Amino acid sequence: MDGTRRASFGAASARCDRRRAPRDQRGNTLIEALVSFLVFALGLLAVAGLQQRLRLDADIARQRSEAARLGVGEIEGVRAFAQLASAPGIGSFDAIGAHLRSVDRVGGHALNTRYRIERRVEHAGAALKTIRVDVGWSDRFGTTRNLALDTLVARSAPELSGALVLPRTGPTLRGARARSAIVPLGARDLGDGRSVFKPGESGVLAYVFDNVSGDIVARCTVDTATPTRSLTAAALGDCDTLRGLLLSGTIRFSAGADPAAANDAPLPLEVTLALTGGRYPAAATCTTEATKSVQAELGGVLQTTLVPLPATPASLGASRWLELGERFVAYHCVIEPLASGRWSGRLTLRLAGWRIGNANTERRVCRYSPDLDGSGAIDRPIEHPASYVDVAEALSQQNYLVIPGDRSCPDGVASNGALATLPHQP
Numbered sequence: 001m002d003g004t005r006r007a008s009f010g011a012a013s014a015r016c017d018r019r020r021a022p023r024d025q026r027g028n029t030l031i032e033a034l035v036s037f038l039v040f041a042l043g044l045l046a047v048a049g050l051q052q053r054l055r056l057d058a059d060i061a062r063q064r065s066e067a068a069r070l071g072v073g074e075i076e077g078v079r080a081f082a083q084l085a086s087a088p089g090i091g092s093f094d095a096i097g098a099h100l101r102s103v104d105r106v107g108g109h110a111l112n113t114r115y116r117i118e119r120r121v122e123h124a125g126a127a128l129k130t131i132r133v134d135v136g137w138s139d140r141f142g143t144t145r146n147l148a149l150d151t152l153v154a155r156s157a158p159e160l161s162g163a164l165v166l167p168r169t170g171p172t173l174r175g176a177r178a179r180s181a182i183v184p185l186g187a188r189d190l191g192d193g194r195s196v197f198k199p200g201e202s203g204v205l206a207y208v209f210d211n212v213s214g215d216i217v218a219r220c221t222v223d224t225a226t227p228t229r230s231l232t233a234a235a236l237g238d239c240d241t242l243r244g245l246l247l248s249g250t251i252r253f254s255a256g257a258d259p260a261a262a263n264d265a266p267l268p269l270e271v272t273l274a275l276t277g278g279r280y281p282a283a284a285t286c287t288t289e290a291t292k293s294v295q296a297e298l299g300g301v302l303q304t305t306l307v308p309l310p311a312t313p314a315s316l317g318a319s320r321w322l323e324l325g326e327r328f329v330a331y332h333c334v335i336e337p338l339a340s341g342r343w344s345g346r347l348t349l350r351l352a353g354w355r356i357g358n359a360n361t362e363r364r365v366c367r368y369s370p371d372l373d374g375s376g377a378i379d380r381p382i383e384h385p386a387s388y389v390d391v392a393e394a395l396s397q398q399n400y401l402v403i404p405g406d407r408s409c410p411d412g413v414a415s416n417g418a419l420a421t422l423p424h425q426p
Contacts (some may be wrong), residue, residue, distance in 0.1 A: 005025060060139055062313060064147060067135040070103060071149040074117055074133045078151075082158055093155050096129055097121055111187040113137045127155045182214030182246060182394040184332070186306065189235050196220070198228040199332040201308050206231060207246075207334060208239070214394050216244035244274060244334045245391070247273065249398035251288075251329040251349065257403040259368065259410050259421050263327050266290045266309065267363070267402065268352035271331045277344040277389075284345070286333040293326040294318075306330070337392075346387040349400065356425045362405030366421035367398075378422070386424060400424065 001298040043295070078096055098121060104114040116136040123130040133149045138419065178193060187197035187209060194217070198206040206228070210216035220239040222231060252262035252268065273284040290309035295302065297320035304324070313321035337343040353364045369384045371377070381391045383400050403422050408423045 025144075026107065056140065059112070060145065062138055063145065066106075066111065067115060067137060067145075067147040068149075070115055070117055070360060071133045071147060073136045074119055074152050075131065075149060076118070078131060079153055079306075084155060084157065093129075093153070096131070103183045105218045113139070122150075129153045179211035180209075180330065183209045183211060184246075184248065186228055188228055188231050192233070196228070196231045196233075196236065198222060198231065200289050201227050203287065205285075205287075206236065207242075207244070207279045208236070208331045209246075214246070214342045216242055216246060218242055219244075219334075236247075242334075242336065244336050245343065246279065246394040246396070247284075247333040247335060247347070247398060248396050249331060249400065251331060251400045251402060253328075253402045255404060256411060257401075257407040259366075259401050262401055263325055265327060266329045267354060269329065270352065271333065271347060272350065273333045273335070273345050275335065275343060275345040276387075280343070281336040284333050286331060286347075288329050288331045291328055291330045292407030293324045295322040295324060296320060342392045344387070344389045344391065347398075349402070351402075357405045358426065360404055360406040363423035364403050364405045364407065364423070366401040366403060366409035367424040368401065368420070369422045370420065386422075401418055 017319065081091040081093050081096065083090060086092045086095045099119040101117050102114055103117060104111050105321065115132075118134045118136070120132045120134070121129055122132050129152070131151050131153055133151075135147045135149075137145050139145055160250065177190070183195050184197045187195040189195045189211070190208075193211050195209045195211055196206050202224055204221050204224055206220050206222045208220060209215065210217050218239045219242045221237040222235060223237075226235055249289050251266070251271075252259075253266055254262035255262040255264055265371065269288060271288055273286055273287040275284055291306050292309050292311075293306055295304050296307075296310075296313065296316065296318040297303075298305070298318055302320060307316060309327065313319075333347070335343050335345075349356075349365050351363055356365065358364070367384050367386070369378045372383055373380065378386075381388055381393075381395055388395075401409070409423045411420075
């Protein structure tokens with residue numbers, strides 16, 4: 001009886017287990033669905049956060065670009081002063097100071113934030129001001145952002161900025177008296193943007209230079225007794241319009257072949273420039289003049305100047321006079337270039353009463369040839385080559401050294417403008 005009861009109980013338990021199994025499985029499936037939904041929701045939240053961050057970063061980048069543009073505009077506005085001294089209603093260098101303003105619209109279009117532009121003068125000197133421009137704004141979440149720009153503003157005349165747009169028809173380097181360095185130092189300024197120069201003080205020709213380009217624009221006849229320093233526009237006689245370039249330099253003499261101390265008495269000579277490469281309007285005109293340096297009081301002013309070798313205190317009207325020992329021949333060649341504005345050719349020296357050769361009774365001509373660009377070759381006109389090719393501008397400091405024929409030209413090509421010579425004749 002007991003056995004039968006136990007068998008019936010076991011069969012009933014087995015039926016109950018079979019009925020419970022499907023309900024347990026349905027519960028597990030629900031939990032899995034809930035977990036999957038939770039993971040999916042978290043993923044959506046992460047994507048939404050990423051999108052929000054990308055939008056914020058893009059917004060900040062755009063605002064930073066706008067801030068940079070506003071800051072640069074403020075700096076350019078500071079630089080655009082019209083004069084140096086302060087004046088009512090006119091922007092000036094002296095009036096540059098602190099300034100604060102806000103911007104929320106540009107060109108009639110609203111910006112997505114308000115910018116606070118503050119300009120401060122960190123340092124103010126007589127010739128220079130240090131400017132800082134701070135541009136601040138708030139992003140879409142209210143966080144304060146800032147961009148700072150620093151610059152220097154020089155106290156330079158605004159009209160000088162116009163030189164940047166001038167065509168380069170000649171050297172831009174400015175020498176003495178605020179004119180092209182190609183204009184001979186002794187040329188007299190006529191006060192109308194031109195200067196006049198008489199290559200030979202005893203000659204009858206004078207050349208008129210454009211002060212900006214250094215080009216020769218006219219050739220005039222003058223009185224032989226009128227030196228360059230006394231020439232005026234009224235003193236110029238018949239003038240011919242001329243488009244010319246100047247080739248100039250010095251010829252020094254040394255019995256010891258020392259290029260750094262060549263102050264021996266000059267020998268009589270002529271300079272010729274043979275033009276090549278085309279049909280020129282006219283042959284090159286070259287003049288020479290033996291010159292010495294003196295310290296003289298002229299017109300009540302004590303000055304160091306170059307004068308013709310035969311000059312005396314009486315001939316120049318100098319009350320004080322000291323010869324400094326420097327002697328050389330100054331030469332000037334005027335070239336009327338081809339239609340292209342260029343010329344080519346070779347310059348040679350002809351000594352009067354002396355011969356060019358290798359004997360001790362003859363003379364050798366060397367040329368100063370600095371390797372200015374360090375290339376190891378003399379291949380630029382300014383470096384004084386043996387022959388010039390396609391020269392498009394005036395050249396100065398094309399200097400020569402004359403030594404005994406049995407001596408060698410000081411060896412080597414100098415770099416950085418140091419003294420050195422190369423053989424030129426023979």
